[in-house]
Amino acid sequence: MEKLSGRCLLAAIMVAMALLVFSPAAIAGEQAVADWPPVPCNPPAGLDKVDGRKIDSYRHGLRKEWNSPPKGSFPIHVVHPRNDREAAPLYVVLHSAGHNAESCIKAGYERSPDGAYNNHGLYRAPDEFYGLYQQGDAWWGRDDRATAEDGPVEKRVLDVVAWAIATYKIDPDRIYLSGISMGGSGSLGIGMRHGEVFASEMVWVPAGTDHVARRMFFGQKTPAGLVLPDPPVMVNMSAQNDGWSKGQDVLLKSVVEKKLAMVMGWGPFGHTGDTQAYLRNCGAIMAFPWLEIRKNEAYPVFIGATTDQKPPWLNPQGADEKGQINAWFRWKTVQDEVSVFSMRLWLEEPPNVQSPYAMPKESTADVTFRRLQRFKVSAGKTCAWELVREGKTIASGTVEPDDAGLLTVAKVTLSAAPVEVHLAWR
Numbered sequence: 376m377e378k379l380s381g382r383c384l385l386a387a388i389m390v391a392m393a394l395l396v397f398s399p400a401a402i403a404g405e406q407a408v409a410d411w412p413p414v415p416c417n418p419p420a421g422l423d424k425v426d427g428r429k430i431d432s433y434r435h436g437l438r439k440e441w442n443s444p445p446k447g448s449f450p451i452h453v454v455h456p457r458n459d460r461e462a463a464p465l466y467v468v469l470h471s472a473g474h475n476a477e478s479c480i481k482a483g484y485e486r487s488p489d490g491a492y493n494n495h496g497l498y499r500a501p502d503e504f505y506g507l508y509q510q511g512d513a514w515w516g517r518d519d520r521a522t523a524e525d526g527p528v529e530k531r532v533l534d535v536v537a538w539a540i541a542t543y544k545i546d547p548d549r550i551y552l553s554g555i556s557m558g559g560s561g562s563l564g565i566g567m568r569h570g571e572v573f574a575s576e577m578v579w580v581p582a583g584t585d586h587v588a589r590r591m592f593f594g595q596k597t598p599a600g601l602v603l604p605d606p607p608v609m610v611n612m613s614a615q616n617d618g619w620s621k622g623q624d625v626l627l628k629s630v631v632e633k634k635l636a637m638v639m640g641w642g643p644f645g646h647t648g649d650t651q652a653y654l655r656n657c658g659a660i661m662a663f664p665w666l667e668i669r670k671n672e673a674y675p676v677f678i679g680a681t682t683d684q685k686p687p688w689l690n691p692q693g694a695d696e697k698g699q700i701n702a703w704f705r706w707k708t709v710q711d712e713v714s715v716f717s718m719r720l721w722l723e724e725p726p727n728v729q730s731p732y733a734m735p736k737e738s739t740a741d742v743t744f745r746r747l748q749r750f751k752v753s754a755g756k757t758c759a760w761e762l763v764r765e766g767k768t769i770a771s772g773t774v775e776p777d778d779a780g781l782l783t784v785a786k787v788t789l790s791a792a793p794v795e796v797h798l799a800w801r
Contacts, residue, residue: 410436412538413451419477422452426484429455438534443527450476451535453543454506464549464666466500467507467536467573469514469558469565471648472582474498476508482648496650497553497579501666504551507539514554514561515586529565536572548670552576552607555648556619563587563609563626567635570604570746574670577610579653580646584622593629605746608636608674610665612653615687615694617646623688634743634781636676638663639700641686642731654729659702662725673708673747675718677701678783680740684732697731703738704789714800716750721793737790743783744798752776756800760784763795773801 413433423430433451437443456463470479483498492499500506509532516526540547552573554562559578564586566576588594597603613620630637642656653661668674684698703724709717720742724734752758754776761771762784774782784796 411438411534413535416450418452422477422480425454425480426486428457429459430480431455435535438531441527441530441534443531449510449531451510451539452476452480452508453539454480454500454508456504457502461544462546463543464504464551465507465536465539465543465545466504466666467550467552468498468500469511469532469552469554469561470498470508471554471556471558472513473556476510480506480508492650494650495555495648496653497555497577497648504666505539505543505545507536509535511558511561514557515564528561529568532561532565533569533572548672549574550670551666553578554581555579556582556646560584560586563611564590567591567606567609568603570606570670572670573607575608575610575665575668577612577665579612579648580614580617580620581611582619582621584626588622588625588629591629591633591635593625593633606635608665608668609638610660610663611637611639612657612660613639613641614644614646615641615691615696616643619646623686627686627689631678634676634678634745634779634783636674636745637700638665638702638704639686640698640702642697656697656731657699658728658730659725659732659734660699662728663702664705670746671748673711673716673718673750674745675704675706675720676743676745677704677740678743680704680738682735682738699732701740703734704740709795711748711750713749713751716744716747716798717795718744719793719795720787720789722789722791737788739786739788741783741785742787742796743781745781750798752780752782753800754780758782759799759801761797762787763797764792769794 413435416432416434418430418432431453434448436448468479470476479498482495485493487493514528516528550573552562552566553576559581560583562576562578563581566573567587568590613623638660640657640660644652644656680701683700684695685693686698687694703722705721705723707719709719722734722738757773757775759773762769774784776782
């Protein structure tokens, strides 16, 4: 090979240095960023730990499967449980437009001088959970709002979750999704469509419901041949004086039409991440045990409960200023076999909660069963049901699957004393 002259050698060195200095990895101050999977990187200053919990930081580029424009790299931060263990649950956070992956960690774990946590409590993964925080621009995607197809952002979120499950040996039946504002809208749109991934989700003041309406075909039939998995149980905290809270009327109507499981609380707290505002207005909803729901267990959908209060989005004149839907219902699967199924249902008031409304003595609702595991629903067959309390049958009847393949027992009355619903094929 011909030797370089001194001037050429100097020029070559300068070009090499320029390529190094202006490469994406050098700009980030990290090693080269692979497109996929994520690679470890140095954490932002002061973000190697939070609240005494270790944080791992990563970056990744784009996968061709996402059909994304070629730009940028994306940070991921994983907050460890206070005591590391395998098969821990995963708490996934989609940040708001006013935050990013880093700032929502800081906001969620910030403490006041007296040691109490401050605001944005939904951004804080519980002590026994891994917390997954990834960077997003708009969780619904900027260029795919008009389509019902999976968009690049949705594919990226799901791939990051799958990567975290494999990397940290997460319990795949305990994956939970959360988000505030833009992250709330994204959690509804992405989470409700992917019940094969998420066990349940909680959103605060979601910035619109057009995303979930598009993904779940609100107001229309699901396209022929498309089978959607049973969606996660949804906990929705919204405010009637929130200018961003658009489409709650559509969501409320569609929950009934599609028989979706939603626990809801509202009050005049505006568009906020103030944890105390939610506790004051919706303490019973905040105490709902959504993080105990498992993806590999059936759950009930309660529709038209006599204890539901009147949300302001449907009838502003007769609405309750502060209210709840399905706050008190609890359940436990007793048996889930091929030909027989039973579930225990009751009302429960969480202890030590701030609530402007008290738990009722009784509540009557239509109960639909979703995410059945071994119990198989067959179109055209008749299913016998009975309600049993303290070993005695108090009601019985038959039901057939509806057009969506769902079984519903009408007008089940619940109280603090548990009742078991037994289903069996005739």
